[in-house]
Amino acid sequence: MAGNTFGKIFSISSFGESHGAAIGCIVDGCPAGLPLDETDIQPELNRRRPGQSRYTTQRREQDQVEILSGVFQGKTLGTPIALMIKNHDQRASDYDNLKDVFRPGHGDYTYFKKYGFRDHRGGGRQSARETAARVAAGAIAKKFLAQFNISIRAYLSQMGDIKIEAQNFSWDEIEKNPFFSPDASKNESFEQLIQSLLKQGNSIGARVSVEAHGVPVGLGEPIFNRLDADLAQALMSINAAKAVEIGDGVDVVAQTGTEHRDEMSPNGFLSNHAGGILAGISSGQVIKAHTSFKPTSSIRIPGQSIDSAGNSVEVITTGRHDPCVGIRAVPICEAMMAIVLMDHWLISFGNRPSLRD
Amino acid sequence: MAGNTFGKIFSISSFGESHGAAIGCIVDGCPAGLPLDETDIQPELNRRRPGQSRYTTQRREQDQVEILSGVFQGKTLGTPIALMIKNHDQRASDYDNLKDVFRPGHGDYTYFKKYGFRDHRGGGRQSARETAARVAAGAIAKKFLAQFNISIRAYLSQMGDIKIEAQNFSWDEIEKNPFFSPDASKNESFEQLIQSLLKQGNSIGARVSVEAHGVPVGLGEPIFNRLDADLAQALMSINAAKAVEIGDGVDVVAQTGTEHRDEMSPNGFLSNHAGGILAGISSGQVIKAHTSFKPTSSIRIPGQSIDSAGNSVEVITTGRHDPCVGIRAVPICEAMMAIVLMDHWLISFGNRPSLRD
Amino acid sequence: MAGNTFGKIFSISSFGESHGAAIGCIVDGCPAGLPLDETDIQPELNRRRPGQSRYTTQRREQDQVEILSGVFQGKTLGTPIALMIKNHDQRASDYDNLKDVFRPGHGDYTYFKKYGFRDHRGGGRQSARETAARVAAGAIAKKFLAQFNISIRAYLSQMGDIKIEAQNFSWDEIEKNPFFSPDASKNESFEQLIQSLLKQGNSIGARVSVEAHGVPVGLGEPIFNRLDADLAQALMSINAAKAVEIGDGVDVVAQTGTEHRDEMSPNGFLSNHAGGILAGISSGQVIKAHTSFKPTSSIRIPGQSIDSAGNSVEVITTGRHDPCVGIRAVPICEAMMAIVLMDHWLISFGNRPSLRD
């Protein structure tokens, strides 16, 4: 398990390079009897899919998922569910000029140094294309958790300097704009920012927030597999992630104890600064996490770098790329939180479906 | 492995409650032949130990480590190294009044709900006392890594609103003040803040930064065990942690691509916004991570809560507690980064000492 | 990881049902730079493939392997290698009459009780068809190990009461007969036995021996991941396996200390009763393991059983089945030993190819 498997009881093992034959994953540990077919997964992939609007990369991929195993007569068997997404739009020639060049901000240099050999086409394994496999796996976890009224939703909470505002927050808005923003009043600002970046050939960072509602108290194992620690690993493993926050996150540094601690009454908690996790274990409140994504490294503005022989080169990325990778990270954050929660749910309650009937 | 073991090849399995007989851990996977005795570990424990100054909790613990196995004639055997720290100062009666009460901000409620039964004395397993075991394990990892000129150091980078300043930064200052601060010009402000909090019976958050120098390019496994993802899990697993950042962290949200991407010349990288990790793999630059710690939940100012019968109660914590738990997290952050790096070092280079001779 | 992943650093995650769309696996942890394409894998699959002779099941499967990822320009990338084998000959209707019946000796009953729902077509996930995925993964491990002159070979050492004889042993014979027997003098007896069983509609058990040559001293981790313990898990995980022996195996019960212990001289060991493993660690001698396989459960002779409603039924298996499943286990035993040894090789020597250049 050289890094491509995640989860203890419910697990995902991912495979595939950006411009290889296919990407996909094996989802292991889903209990038997869950109704499932491709139509449960495809809508999530469509949310993540590139080429959806001018605000995301224009690469045209159908991202059509095929279930190769683990489902029979429309229900999960309890056996591994293999998911495959074939790569169609493999305009690898876009990348020929980058074959021996290390693009700044990418893993080209580190992969080359680690492996001594790399697939330069679209970043190969480093590409965020791999996250489609996670979104597919996450769709299964979301469907499983929904049986217990656990739901997971993410949204764009900041792009550049523009933050959404709590008073304008509406879950209904999220799917109505190309930014996954819950604050309709910011759509125009986001659009102007993206337009300006496209013109410059530049890019911008973003912050994605994800929430889980309906999680029972008591999920999470002490110390190293605290729910927050597992979420931190899961969210930081997303391409371009540079920070993971739980609840009030970095703001806790400037808080006092009286401000931060969530007091309780017989009717429940009086606030949720902790983000629904206390001592690593879910408190029954809404679980809240935030991930900060760096600006897209592939931009049209020339940058200094070196080639594999160590010579100085100037790099311009001419391929089709998102000006803000954080936008498409919204369904990925949902997927990763769903995978973590389903794993912890199974650790607590077991994988025998009969128990829950 | 219900959450108390961390690491794939080099691992730590931790045990112990705050006021039980002992705490400790088993360190597995340390290659044979490393010179080691208690004097290599004790100084790190002393740095973390409570009761060192009036700025940290006045609980008096010797924190004397005993090596029970894995070392023979002053060298590691390659077998598990069991470390034990007996608990001496077990003024458990301090906690009698909290037996049936859920302290706000603590895991009392979540542990009770998860397990149906809990050790109320000083938080039991939830207590940050457990981190002494990690610091002991980390001392071994630090010594191992030092053989390859890899060094790990942490420092307090912010407390409340007070941030250290880059132009005053000095590694030499860190051990000279009770705050692990590298900026001597802030000592007075930190002291005043702590004094004021002690007077109020309140507490404050803090941010701890940790760096690894000398890490070779190529450590980290793709996707889920990216070096940054493993660091995120490791650092978020520390008590009171609410955010983990790599490199520029949350600041990347407002950065453009041209600002963020670290360009390269034949002489190396021209900047280090990424924090020494690209696509999850070490770049050969300094690795930088930051952890945000919430303010101590145990404070003297009364708070509303409930008891295990669901009745409303007022909680005042009268025990001995740090006004800023983040301070003592400095050696813990070092330990966790050392454990992650040693694990990845062994995955890359193997555990056979003969290979390295 | 609900049971379908094996290995710590070099791992295989398997998927697929006998009569589903495809079977296959993800091979993770293979170092970069190993020359690899389908032609390295296909010959091993052909050795295991059904329909090769009248002595094995007549199901016609091409067992054509496709590499979906992890290989670029004919070399491994260090990223996961996904292998897929499509199922073509899915005469599922053969199994319609068994839909609600538990075949004696099969996992029909246990799968039904565990999952509450099962794929009855050819045994679904319980089918030995799954082992094709392991053979494909094993081909990669064999090729990797061959770089270090480690070779793995298995053979049929017993079928029914007929044992091969040491004085007739020849590695060259193994691929020349349909039994994988190294003793040409037994071919006629094996043939007569099989013919007689085919006539009766009955089946017979078999013992398969596997050896690894060229394994360096020092592979294996103490206690639970001793090389023999990992081999025991790996070999016992093969369908129909009921015993795993190392070296002299069950014969050690009647041996005295002077008979069993392998004495040493300055020129090396004087015997190999231990099977090349001492205290769980390879000794540098030939590693020897043996697996006993039960007779095929699917036979034409009627047997008593029950259906899913608990009613008594008589079961006759009319599908195409091997009279001796042990024969085709020969390449599977090789594959499992190769996977175990490659995992331990990487634990000892690391996964960085540069180190070995």
Added chain:
Amino acid sequence: MAGNTFGKIFSISSFGESHGAAIGCIVDGCPAGLPLDETDIQPELNRRRPGQSRYTTQRREQDQVEILSGVFQGKTLGTPIALMIKNHDQRASDYDNLKDVFRPGHGDYTYFKKYGFRDHRGGGRQSARETAARVAAGAIAKKFLAQFNISIRAYLSQMGDIKIEAQNFSWDEIEKNPFFSPDASKNESFEQLIQSLLKQGNSIGARVSVEAHGVPVGLGEPIFNRLDADLAQALMSINAAKAVEIGDGVDVVAQTGTEHRDEMSPNGFLSNHAGGILAGISSGQVIKAHTSFKPTSSIRIPGQSIDSAGNSVEVITTGRHDPCVGIRAVPICEAMMAIVLMDHWLISFGNRPSLRD
């Protein structure tokens, strides 16, 4: 986790050298609320303890277990249970003459070659003394499983050529003789064999059988964590084990399909050749496994070997050793089966005690 941890959800991490300060283990994953103190564990250790009769080694160890964590007010907390057994009788000088010598049949040579350095005192980590930690952990698993009427018992089924006979089998006899034999009619033969071996300074192998009664149908995960595969790893990991058999074991090689397959009637299975496991999953029948142990390698009869400089030496073991190590393996086999079953029980039913109330 360099080999010293076993189990997915319920796990044991073992530590300690034969003549170091202490041995012990951390038991992780035991659900909260199980009544437990040292008196639940000590009797099992006493059964395994050396120095009990002249038939086992005369080393005098109290093997007094101390619970360091995980238990509060007589009940498990759900947190790691650390168990420590101090080493008292450390007559290490017995071993001084063996410091640079590789004893035949022991791991001295393989440990030296693997680690380049070893603890020669009584075999260090290779010593079967380590199994005391497993017996202690197994006592907890046995107590947990007993809540669900699952019981585990082992016995000596063969020593040298002497096999117990089914018609004389009595569970009541096992604790009444020093051999853990269920067949009183064989006591005299066993005694004569041991006396003769003691006189010669030689040793003999043994076979230990272990059964689990009351296991529900459906435990075990497909493919690599089949119940039989996990049992094979667990039992083969015991010192001196050379074979593991499930049900009819090696005898299946000579069986036909009609003989082996266990037919069913509406009243249940009509036989149990499979040993209670079908396709890796428990069938609800008695689970049966057998382990073959080699003769003790430490004997008084001189043997040829080499020293660490490669020179020829003659080795005579003068320390106190069992003439038949298999005898004391009886409680160890029980412990390992209990650990495997508890782990699988938790995977199926979860670790939340409230669910089971």
